[in-house]
Each structure stands twice: as structure tokens, then as C-alpha cells.
Amino acid sequence: MNISDAIAALDPKHGIHVDGRGTGADRTFTVQDPATTLDLAEVADAGPAEATAAVDAAARAFPGWAAQTPRARAELLRRAFDAMIAETDLLAGLIVAENGKSQADARAEVAYAAEFFRWYGEEAVRSEGDYAVAPASGTRTIVTHRPVGVAALVTPWNFPAAMATRKIAPALAAGCTVVLKPAAETPLTAIAIARILHDVGVPDGVVNVVPTTDAAGVVTTWLEDQRVRKISFTGSTEVGRRLLRQAADRVLNSSMELGGNAAFVVTADADVEAAVAGAMVAKFRGGGQACTAANRLYVHADVADRFVGLLGAEVEALRVGPGADADAQVGPLISARAVDGIRALVEEAVAAGATVAHRGAQPEQGWFYPPTVLTGVAPDSPILRQEIFGPVAPVVVWDDEESMLAQVNDTEFGLASYVYAGRLQDALRIAERIDAGMIGINRGIVSDPAAPFGGFKQSGLGREGARDGIREFQETQYFSVEWT
Template sequence: MDINDVIAELDPKRGIHIGGRGRGAVKVFPVQDPATLEVLAEVADASVLEAGAAVEAAARAFPAWAATAPRERAEILRRAFELIIADSDRLAALIAAENGKSKADAYAEVAYAGEFFRWFSEEAVRNDGEYGLAPGGGARTLVTHKPVGVAALVTPWNFPAAMATRKIAPALAAGCTVVLKPAAETPLTAIAVSRILSAAGVPDGVVNVVPTTDAARVVAAWLRDERVRKVSFTGSTAVGRTLLGQAAERVVNASMELGGNAPFVVTADADVEAAVTGAMIAKFRNGGQACTAANRFFVHASVANEFVARFGAAIEALRVGPAYDTASQVGPLVSEKALAGVRELVNAAVADGATVAYRGTAPSEGWFYPPTLLTGVRPDASILRREIFGPIAPVVEWYDEDAMLRLVNDTEFGLAAYVYAARLQDGLRIAERIDAGMVGINRGVVSDPSAPFGGVKQSGLGREGARDGIREYQETQYFSVALS
């Protein structure tokens, strides 16, 4: 499959998708392949003008879409799922090219992205309510749920398909219309998803996509628009705080999936081989560029040597390279800035006493960084307090469980965590003491469309996926009915 042909079919210079049609803009911006640094495409660069047109289209489409029978909305979402799976090759090629992740990771993302359309096609018809007798008697209480309205969706670059579908699917299932701003690093996949939704039968104006390099002004304009009643953002905690402040000015319903600093705990009696297998998934999926990525490894001192040796050998065996090499397991970082940030973190950790115990190899061209395992990391090291977002694994040995858990919870983040323990009761006991919205126990993956994805503390507000996901796009309404 020639990626240039795939991109040409998208017509990215007319990649702004409003009212069911592509349109251009006064300016364009380049999208680079982070593995080769080649420019893949030039994409229409939307301004506040196009952002306003997108809201206008979504607002016009909202009454009819909200009134569409849940079964009909469900069937459209089901068709979208089928089309995404049928189009896996093209979508995986796009993701790998603009994001840089390995082909295996790209195909896994396509499957994950499609599952949100399948899951919420099933949830769309389960808009349950309540009926009951008022405690004082004489009246009946009816509770129902209705779509919140036009939803502004803002997605990151690390999962360009899945982060879009994880928001679009529940919004459409609930009866909302949406305006989506994808990341400027990876807009091509979002454009492709908009085309798939049109082919699935989503009416014009229900889904609008606005690629832009002027994200701050575009999103701020949406949050000032009285027709926008919902914002859902996935990205850094710093940007999330800014958007929450803007949303507060109009009291806009807000969902935030923000930064993470996931601990990976290995107990004294854990199956070390299984823990290493889980660690490889939790750390190196998408090259560590995931908010759920294991960031800090707390390994009991009695098994630390064995864990480090096995983990280090697996790290050194990783194949790092561009996605067009099908043997590649880890791709590049997304940008030169990201690469510089990871280098700085490792250099600071080494200066602070850590040792590079194991390191893989990486190409010299492109934004690649070799997978690295650090030992001798001090419990108060700065690298343990930062979201690494790269293929770096710092290991801290622990002896006392209470002291270890104080370190685990000594962070402003609380998104994901991982625990490996021989006895399930120990794993659950430790998991319950960790301040995180999601904990993987004896497994290195926590994401699932059927589960409520989200964090605590400064890792976010609200949940995506499961029944909780559709509730984020609904308002609760009740009727007090006199029957006398």
C-alpha cells in the first residue's frame, strides 16, 4: 500500500470537514513522518472563522440528530465499526506514518478505535431511566437522560484514531453533535475517520473536524460560543487546567483525561517472568508515549536483581525502527522537542546518581531514542515525579510496603497503576491503597471500551468508556408528576 496514494485520497488541503464536506483554508501546515522527517502532507489550517462554521453546522444538525431513534443511531455506529475494521490496512498505514508507532501498534489501535463504535452502538439503545413514588406520596418521579448538545472534542497525537472514536462514539450514541480538533501532529487519521462516519450514514453536520495549528484560539472560541455545551479534552494537565478555567466562565460541562505517572509495583512473591511480560506492554506500547504507560517501577528488593536482568534483556532485544520495517517494535518519538525532553530527563537522572543498566539500539536518523532501563534511582529523584512519555524505565527497590505506597502516591497524578503479586488478595489490597482511577492487577493493560477510563487528582474529571462514557454526554432530567 502506497501511503502517498492513501493521503492523496483524503485531499488534506481540503481536510477541514464541516457540514459533511471538505473545505480548505487560507493557510496549510505540514505533517511530518517522525521516522524519516519527510513531509507527508500539507493540511488545511483552520482559523477561528472555520471553527465558528463548524459549530454552526453542529448546532443546525443537533435537533434532528437528537430526535433520531436510538436504534437508528446505533445502526450507524455499528456500520462505522464495520467500515473501520474493513479499512484497517489504510488506517494503520496512516497512523504509522504520521504518528510513527510500529505497524503492530497501529493495527492494535485501529481495532481498539473500532471497538468504541461497536460498544456505544450497543449502549445507544439502553438509555434507561427511573420511575418511583415520591417519599411524601401523591406524586410520581420520572427520571430520564437527554443529550447535552454540541460537544467540543480535543484529542492528542499519541492515539489519533482511538482518542477520536472514544469521544465521538458516546457523543453520537447520546444524541450529541460534535466539533473535533485533532492534534496538529496527527490530523490525517481524524480526517479519514470523518470520511468513514459519512460513509456509515452520519448526517451532514453531526461530526465536524477542524485541523489547526492555532489550537488555543480555536478551542477558546468554542468555549465562548453559547451553542457549545460540552468540552471533552485529552492531553496534558497544564492545558486541561486552562480549559477548565475557560469552561468555568460559561459553566460548560467538562470531561478531562489528563496526565499520568503510573507506578508498576512488583511484590516479593510475584511471578517475575509474568511481571516482565506485563512491564514490556505497560512501558513500551507506543514507545511509552501513552498516559497509561508505566512510569515508575517499584520492585521488591528480594526479586529486584532477577527482575532487572530479565527486563533489561527484553529491552535490549527490542527492535527500534520505522514502521515501514515490519520487524520494528518501537517507533520514534513524535517530535524533536519530545526527543530532547526525554534525553534531558535521562541525563538529569544519571547526574542524580542513577545508572543506565540496559539500553537498546536505535537509528541515528529520525526522532528515535533507545529503550533504556535505569537502576539506582533515588526515591526522591526528579524523574519519578515527571510523566516521561518515552521508552525509559526507572527502577526503585523497596522493602517496606507502607513506605513504598507513600512513594507511589506522592504525585499529583492518579490515572493508572499496575500491581504484580502472587496472591490476588495481596494485589487487590495494594491496588485499593493506590490513588489511581485504574489499576491493572497481574496484567499490563487497563484500557477497554467496556470499562470506565479516567483518573483521580490532577489526572482528570469524568470517565470514558462503559456506561459512564455515554453519561458524560447526557443531562439528567426528572419530572414530578401528580396523579391525584
């Protein structure tokens, strides 16, 4: 089945998935292929009424789903994992089409996304509690956990499968029901995942998907609904701040995975070839459109020339093109606006003294920006202070560790960073002084469903993945038992 037929089979004009059924709306919005700028699909455009209907369904389904045995929930999550793996071609094709990723990156995302269903299927049956004798005796304390209730999930466009499953899987494992708003740029993958969950037997109303261009209207409807007891958001820090202000009115349980400004540190004794290989992954995977992407490269003066030379050769050799091309390694940016933003950042840096040392290819059609390496970047350059979210690698040369660490930590963000060093002890010593929730040590990837994903400072609140992820969808309850 080609991608056009696959999209048609999803029936996106009825892509609002509520109470186990696809429904339409009074209007639709257009999803475009960023590699060609051509229209892919017309998708039902939900509003507050559809948002409320989704909560109605989730609230009706919640008591029954919460009462399911952990084993029953676990079996359904495992079946969801198997189904996603079986549908890899479909899901990867949708990601390539609406997001623009290369086929290799899209298939890797499907595998990563599916793993959350398997991981939380295993965690669903491992609910922890506690039993203790009160210090003053006379009572016993029993501690348990219960699902928080209906959870509102808001996901971004850059990982349309993984960001959905990273929230849906722990919520379902905990016994919550969910309403999901995917990004308007990439709703098709979320619609497909909803269909998969329905087909494996997840009860109607447990998972509801509401695509929309009225993000504020839909999410505000959820935040103001007394039946919604949880908001889990992944996106920009700016939007996260606004949602937190709204959530404060109801003291709503909130998880926020927000922006990043990851540093990539290379020491004088690092394995330079390995560091370059890691930088290629940390910076250019997904075209650099990831919150964990290496945003600033701090390379020791002793190895800077060699590092930049090797990195530049790799960047110039990157095959840039549409994900439909099996040989493409780097796809387009998500929109024309994103391209304009990256171009302005680079021009500003060059005007301030930076040099475009190496540059890759740029196709004539589509929303592409050429992979770029900047050198001569001043430590106080604006390009180092904001999330680039594109295939641009600014290199800063350092020779004093204290000064370098001060620069690395001089940011409001603290999501991820990377350290390459010859001695593991040195890498860990530097990593322990970096204000970030996740540090890659001699590797260019930090994400793992079995590890707690999240950051410090204004990069968010809470954690996703690991045991921490299921706790985000649970309330702790204890019983004080008379014991005389």
C-alpha cells in the same frame, strides 16, 4: 495503495470536514513522518472562522440527530465499526506514517478504536431511566436523560484514532453532534475517520473535524460560543487546567482526561517472568507515549536483580525502527523536542546517581530515543515526579510496603497503576491503597471500551468508556407528575 496515494486520496488541503464536505483554508501546515522527518502532507489550517462554521453545522444538525431513534443511531455506529475494521490497512498506515507507531501497535489501535463504535452502538439502545413514587406520595417521579447538545472534542496525537472514537462514539450514541480538533501532529487519521462516518451515512453536520495549528484560537472560539454545551479534552494537565478556567466562565459541562504518572509495583512473591512481560507492554507499547504507560517501576528487593536482568535482556532485544519496517517493535518519538526532553530527564537522573543498566538500539535517522532501563534511582528523583512519555524505565527497589505506597501516592497524578503479586488478595489489597482510577492486576494493560477510563486527583474529571462514557454527554432531567 501505498501511503502516499492514500494520503493524496484524503485531499488534506481540504481536510477541514464541516457539514459533510471537505474544505480548505487560507493557509496549510505540514505533517511530518517522525521516523524519517520527511514531510507527509500539507493540511488545511483552520482558524476561528472555520471553528465557528463547524459549530454552525453542528448546531443545525443537532435537533434532527437528537430526534433520531436510539436504534437508528445504533445502526450507524455499528456500520462505522464494520467500516473501520474493513479499512484497517488504511488507518494503520496513516497511524504509522504520522504518529510513528509500529505496525503491530497501529493495527491494535485501529481495532481498539473501532470497538468504541460497536460498544456505543450497543449502549445507544439501552438508555436508562427511573420511575418512583415520591416518599410523601401524591406525585410520581420520572427520571430520563437527554443529549447535552453540541460537544467540542479535543484529542492528542498519541492515539489519533482511539482518542477520537472514544469521544465521538458516546457523543453520537447520546444524541449529541460534535466538533473535533485533532492534534496538529496527527490530523490525517481524524480526517479519514470523518470520511468513514460520512460514507456510512452519518448525517451532514453531526461530525465536524477542524485541523489547526491555532489550537488556542479554535478551542477558545468553541468555549465562548453559547451553542457549545460540552468540552471533552484529552491531553496534559497543564492545558486541562487552562481549559477548565475558561470553561468556568460559562459553567460548561467538562470532561478532562489528563496526565499520568503510573506506578508499576512488583512484590516479593510475584511471578517475575509475567511481571517482566507486563512491564514490556505497560512501559514500551507505543514507545511509552501513553498516559497509562508505566512511569515508575517499584520492584521488591528480593526479586529486583532478577527482574532487572530479565527486563534488560528484553529491552536490549527490542527491534527499534520505522513503523514501515514490519519487524519494528518500537518506533520514534513524536518530535525532536520530545527526544530532547527525554534525553535531559535521563541525563539529570544519571547525574543524581542513577545508572543506565540496559539500553536498546537507536536508528541514525528520525526522532528516536533508545529504550532504556535505569537503576539506582533515588525515591525522590525528579524523573519519578513527572510524566516521562518515552521508552525509559526507572527502577526503584523497595522492601517496606508502607514506605513504597507512600512513594507511589506522592504525586499530583492518579490515572493508572499496575500491581504484580503472587496472591491475588495481596495484589488487590495493595491496589486498594493506590490513589489511581485504574489498576492493572497482574496485567500490563488497563484500557477497555467496556470499562470506565479516568483518574483521580489532577489526572482528570469524568470517565470515558462503559456506561459512564455516554453519561458524560447527557443531562439528567426529571418530571414530577401530579398523582392524586
